[in-house]
Amino acid sequence: MTTPFQRELEIALSAVKQASQICRSVQAAITDEVLEKKDKSPVTIADFSSQAVICRALNEAFPQDPIIGEEDAAELHLEENHEFLEKIVAELNKAEIPETSPENVCRWIDHGGAKEYSSRFWTLDPIDGTKGFLRKEQYAVSLALIVDGKIVLGILGCPNMPFPIDETVTGTLYYTVADQGAFAIPLNQDDQEQAAFPIRVTTTDDFSQSRFCESVESGHSSHGHSQQVAEKLDIEKEPRRLDSQAKYAVVAQGNADIYMRLPTRVGYREKIWDHAAGVLLVQEAGGTVTDITGKPLEFDQGYELKNNQGVIVTNGPLHPELIQTLGELAINE
């Protein structure tokens, strides 16, 4: 008997795994190979390689499915970036990706260029936490499938995350399918099915015993506001700061109880690829995710969470009081 989305899961897991391994190999060799995007944020050979590999695999298996991905190949067509493109091609050749050529690489990347909502689509962040990647800290390859506005499948490839039950193993692949639970497998394990380890959030309802995590980058989430919340709720433990959706994984596997993402400026809208896979992972591990006002995140609004502000993730029991406190401190205005 086949379970729902089994084929999607197999294809997506193998694509994310391959992309994560390419990212690892680029990270091991990284020097100063960074392009600056229009919004001044960085993008690397690994971001583009990861998007190319995953879009190629999805396009082959599910040609009808649009992909809302973070990157596009516009910059790569510029003559001044010719060498940069050649380096991406070289990475894909090294990984033995068939039919690799500069034209195909750009085509695959641009296959992830959908922007609009549709009844079935994938969303991809080829490297979430590019700044963490550049610091050789945490980052995640993030892929999710959304059907009728609901996240039904999510995968996070976290090449620098210790495996939850064996910290000597570095590199964890997290996956979840709606109503089927949340799991971790070692990124290097070949027999993924056998090694699947179910993950679960904590059960504490005591803020004084709880730990929260947040972005390393204070430009992505307000450290000042989270400090205020922590003081008001008597959270004593130091926050754990890490980049990327690895924060969702940390809550999902019970290493922290809360993840706060508090807006740093009016008008910024969270991008769906920064959250979709992480949200389902935490929900399937028993936790709760809303925006800072307590509203569910809406994944049927195109590439942004247009109707939401910030994100709050908890183990569940801590959620209502945390949302209430954000309101009392007027952080949600």
Ligand SMILES: Nc1ncnc2c1ncn2[C@@H]1O[C@H](COP(=O)(O)O)[C@@H](OP(=O)(O)O)[C@H]1O
């Ligand atoms: N002002 C802002 N507020 C919230 N998120 C922001 C932001 N500016 C950029 N980001 C997003 O923050 C993501 C990283 O999150 P984190 O700080 O949790 O690691 C970035 O993803 P990329 O690294 O994929 O570009 C980017 O999309």
Ligand SMILES: [Mg+2]
């Ligand atoms: Mg980026």
Ligand SMILES: [Mg+2]
């Ligand atoms: Mg991102």
Ligand SMILES: [Mg+2]
């Ligand atoms: Mg990214």
